[in-house]
Amino acid sequence: MPAQRSVLTLVPRPTKAALRPGHFTLDAGTALHIGAGAEPAADLLRTLLAPATGLSLRPSPDGRFALTLDPGLTGLGNEGYGLTVAPHAVLLRAAHLTGLLRGIQTLRQLLPPQALSDTPQRGTRWLLPCAEITDVPRHPWRGAMLDVARHFQPVSYLRRYVDLLALHKISVFHLHLTDDQGWRMPVAALPKLTEVGGHRAESQKGPAGSDTYDGIPHGGAYTRDELVDLVRYAAARGVTVMPEIEMPGHVRAALAAYPDLGNHPERTLDVWTRWGVCDTVLGVHDEVLDFCRSVLDEVMDVFPSPYIHVGGEECPTTEWTHSVAARERAVAQGLPGPAALHGWFLGQIGDFLVRRGRRPVGWAETGAELPLDFTVMTWRDSAHTLTAARRGHPVVSAYHRATYLDYAQSGDPREPLAQPGGVVDLPAVHAHDPVPEDAAPDVAARVLGTQTQLWTEFVTTPAHIEYLTYPRLCALADRAWSGATDWTDFRSRLDEHTVRLDALDVRQHP
Template sequence: MPNCTPPTSTRGASVIPQPATMATSDSVFVLDASCAISASHDAEPAGALLAQRLRTACGLPAPVTTTPGASIDIRIDSALAAEHYAVSVGTDGVVVRAGDAAGALHGAQTLLQLLPPDVHRSAPIGRTAWTLPCVEIVDGPRMRWRGVMLDVARHFFAPREIRRLIDLLAMHKLNVFHLHLTDDQGWRVQIDKHPALTEIGGWRPRSQVGHRTAGVFDARPHGGFYSRDDLREIVAYAELRGVLVVPEVDLPGHVGAAVAAYPELGIPGRAPAEVPGGWGISSHVLNMRESTVAFCCDVLDELVDIFPSEVIGIGSDECPTEPWQNDPESVARAAELGLGSVAELQGWFVSRLEAHLAGLGRRAMGWEEVLDGPPSRVDTLVTVWRGSRAVARAAEAGHDVVSAADTSVYLDYRQSDGADEPIPIGTIVDADTVLAFDPMPDGLTDEAAQHVLGGQANLWTENVDDPRMVDFYAFPRVCALAEALWRGPGDPDEFAPRLDAHLERLRAAGVEFRPSEGPAPWQRRPDAQGSPKSLAQRQAELNRLIDTGHTPITME
């Protein structure tokens, strides 16, 4: 290890998420044109990431070698656990040790945060001094799954915007990007065997403006989709940054776009004439014919060919049963299958997709509604959105589970009770609320607790219609999410000064985050109506959904 002034305090250094242990001194390591990077096998992506930043923003040559002993030396150390790392900065150099490739990337991200914020710019701006504080860090995450979900079905975001968001997730040591690819309002993944999914289902002629209760629509077509190669590029780009891309197609509800493209998939006579542009829970569900199951298995086959993720999302949330109850064919199908009611058709359908994925060497990921009705396969990963009751239910049943609690980490929810919040919906989810997020419910047995992999924030995009607003809704709440999942629920007073320093990094990276004093004038939406709720109102709604198991139709 390089020699360094004995650790004293954390003065002069601010990192998000906060490392497990960190101590700095007044000494520094100076980066100049002689600085080189050595990266051992499996640490090469970390060396490349660090070199790219030093070249782009600092104008330094930053050559990378696999020969140990360069002034910045990144190496794998099997004594450290997965994703863990240690950093030692002395006046004569830097050593990063990591348990694996992911840990090496985390160490590189920490070094970048210890440099001046301008290291996150896209070109040099004339700064001549680049220094790292002498520091001793030992660090590793609390949670294995630290994710963000982006809904690209309600509003489409180009591949370059997806890659930019992945960069920002990696900057915060978040390691899962959950890509919600399909919904009523759009189908965004190219499926070669069924091209109309994107040819027809990939665009809609109009979109609702604001909350559905206002009944206001624009007349502007909206659309777009990702080719298979677009998605392969996104997957490879994310992998180089330590981020796993988990795809999701939502079935058997939320399928308006698919049924508009292929009416034979839906309830007879109920297919929409066009891809829906309204928000809410629609009556468009899949029929339960064998041909429809085979169609969905075709889709899964192509997803597996594109995405290496062990888990493949199949949705399974918010599927109303009334369309089946009112359809003679569906009623007859439930009887033919020996089911107790048409409501059990969803569990039967989910089990078919689970089995198909298992045959492909993968496993399903579904929203918590997969727990309703007949038991789901125990290897199905459950993503919970209605709170800790459902997390405990899934974990105690032996499922791996990820918490995405509605009232804690829904990033489309309003960030204050101010009148200038754009299209305010839901309860208040500000940075302090996210910072307090804990995926682990109280009272779990040790065995059940092992199944709680972590958590993620969900950014649904009904009201997020351009990349600038993705920035507004995501940041700085994603910073608080990273802190909570890496280290545990935080103290707002301790976090605030570190966040203030971190915002300078985001500003240098070009992120249009929500200012602490409230939305900037151009971030407001006085033209669009919201639907705010109190925490008590929303919690009562969630409890009712859990207790009744009934999904109401809210959109036609």
């Protein structure tokens, strides 16, 4: 029966799931029994189901559909939930609100796929198959990074992006807000960051090294209110928005706005129109550190995320080598040379964030170069995850050969322009285990999880974003939540899941 198959086709796969005979019918008479503290979960359930079903799901102490918080269910952790569907009652329970939010996404997938539509669906019976599910994630960090610096996306699309992440029980939306090619984060005291840094004259066509440009201006920035609303919207769906502000490299847009932050303050720069790694970086004088602190103060005021990403990768040190001020700073700090200013700079920023009660995050080039109070994202080599975890870092695996969605999904010449560097196909994403095989238990415990990355040099539209993201994000979500390794089982569930994505009008890769 289709309803029974839906239990087996959940993505991500539940920890434990057992089918039972029968169905529970959602109809106009269905009422919710809402336990103390569960009101936000009930609100989300109504918000998600009302467009397609038209059901009000009114509250009632006698409601047969119960949402319950029980702090005594410690085995479920922060995100786990238990779900019992019987012919005449439904019980969704969790120890924490986030667990209820995860369970609601499971309920959506158990219903006929038409329930995911945003338009009224007539003539559909809203049947939940009877089942017993206990579901606890393997990793707390199941993330997705979207670069809106290379190509800006409106906040209306970011909300849709969050909705799709939540459906797959993704916990972290990593929002890459600044880079050489654009600055999207508003800072009230520094308006030129968006007025100047938010706009470039044109964009390079093709990969780095091309000498062809499109001649089309590109720009955009968010307002503070838009970002505050996005954070609230995501939190209501159990998703944390983690901002990223690049430093001390990948800052050409900031230097175009405020040249005095660079190593050559007399130089006038434009917002970079090329791809690749720009050799202009922040200076290391006191005013630069003050600038970074001011920016991060505003970032922390908008984003309550415990984690704040400050980039840190691909920072050429040539300008520091040729800068008298930088060389003097290196000597004053007792450093072996200007190249060591990279670690010193990030140490200053990390200390500032820690004093503010936040956790600094950075991209690791080797796994061994970031200050120890950083959570590191290892992207160049999967072996760097082990290196960083053994040093004592909390680690998020972002290995590019398994998580970079800007790489082509296949070798088919009809694929759209992609980042040079090979193919990252669906099996590669699903096969990636963020925990190294030879990690000792205490080292393995430092691996928080994994996430996808979508850099947008060649990605300009929401449709293209979704084409590159799905179904590859489904594979990462499945592996990170359940730890499931059975490829055949995943493919079987995914075949059914693609119907849900179709109901959501996701332009997925075939």
